[in-house]
Amino acid sequence: MSVAEFLRQRAVEVTVSGSYSLPRWYDCEGKLRSFACRTKRVSPFRMIVDVPVVGKVGERLTSYFQDFGEFQCTISATLKSGFLMELDMTRARRAWMSEKLTWLEKKQKDDSIQELRRDARFVPQISHTLLTLADGSIHPCFIIDVSTAGVAISCEYDPPLGTALAVGACVGRVIRKFDNGFAVKFAEKQSRDDLDRLIVRSPLLQSA
Numbered sequence: 523m524s525v526a527e528f529l530r531q532r533a534v535e536v537t538v539s540g541s542y543s544l545p546r547w548y549d550c551e552g553k554l555r556s557f558a559c560r561t562k563r564v565s566p567f568r569m570i571v572d573v574p575v576v577g578k579v580g581e582r583l584t585s586y587f588q589d590f591g592e593f594q595c596t597i598s599a600t601l602k603s604g605f606l607m608e609l610d611m612t613r614a615r616r617a618w619m620s621e622k623l624t625w626l627e628k629k630q631k632d633d634s635i636q637e638l639r640r641d642a643r644f645v646p647q648i649s650h651t652l653l654t655l656a657d658g659s660i661h662p663c664f665i666i667d668v669s670t671a672g673v674a675i676s677c678e679y680d681p682p683l684g685t686a687l688a689v690g691a692c693v694g695r696v697i698r699k700f701d702n703g704f705a706v707k708f709a710e711k712q713s714r715d716d717l718d719r720l721i722v723r724s725p726l727l728q729s730a
Contacts, residue, residue, distance in 0.1 A: 523568065525599045525606050533565040534623045536630060537645060539666065540587035541702045542579045549680070558666045558676035558702040560649060562586065562604065565610075566619040572649045573603045573655065574664030574676045583607075583712050589626060603650050603664075612700075643667040643674075649724045653677065654688040663689070666703060668721055676703035690721040 538561045547555045563570045577583060577597045585607065586592045597609040611619070644668050653661045653675070663677035673689050681687065681704065685696040689706055698705040712720060 523598050523606065523608070525570065525601065528563070528568060528570065528599075528606055531561050531565060533569075534627045536561060536564055536565070536623065536626045538587050538589045538626070539645075540571070540585055540590075542571070542573070542583055542585040544583050545573065545581055547575070552592050556701050558664055558674075559585070559604075560645070563624060566609075566616040566623070566677075568598070568606060568608050570601070570604055570606050572664070574650075575678050576600050576603065576605055589622065617655070643669045646721055648718070648722045651690045653679065653681075655681075656686050664703075665689075665721065668717055670708075670714050672697070672705055672707040672715065673721065674700075674703060674705050682706075692717075692720050 540559050540561065542559050543554050543556050543646060547557075549555050559570055559571045559573045561569050565722050571585075577600070579597055579600060581597045583595055583597065584592065585595055593607070594610045596610070597605045598608050599606040607621075624625050646665055649665050651665060653663050655661070661677055661679040663675050663679070666674035666676055668674070672694060673692070675689065683696055683699060687694065687696070687706065692708050692712060693710075694706040694708040695696050696704050697707045
């Protein structure tokens with residue numbers, strides 16, 4: 523199915539964090555790499571996800587979302603910074619998925635929940651930005667979440683611990699690695715109100 527066709531179907535605009543693995547993407551130890559992702563539009567049959575590394579149409583992959591669980595999926599269309607996935611599941615699980623989406627749609631509109639996250643880690647309005655290393659090299663990356671003290675990143679580039687870099691205009695250092703990416707601690711604590719502007723560097727992504 524094309525993205526245009528999916529946009530005409532009934533679906534929910536909901537943001538759920540997850541991870542995915544693509545075929546043939548391995549780390550230096552020969553293990554299958556996992557990247558972070560986030561849903562943008564979801565139905566019980568398919569979803570559009572925002573990602574750091576875009577796969578190819580027809581590729582099979584495994585994905586996991588904290589609110590939905592694990593899926594076996596097939597990429598049916600690609601976007602500049604994401605793709606459309608066809609979800610393989612039973613009829614019973616599709617019925618459960620439909621109920622779950624209705625609940626999540628109501629939950630995300632709850633102002634009290636949004637206010638509780640204001641001073642905690644949050645997801646910025648734009649998910650993609652650029653890493654700039656000390657040697658001037660630039661790498662596109664995906665923002666998992668951010669706080670006034672640092673940011674979690676998923677990226678094709680895998681920096682060593684201690685690497686100094688800038689995420690957008692925020693300078694920091696890699697302090698921790700995890701399955702889907704790495705954490706960067708800012709050199710100086712940032713203002714919550716300025717983070718959306720500072721964390722994003724334009725142009726966001728250069729064409730491949």
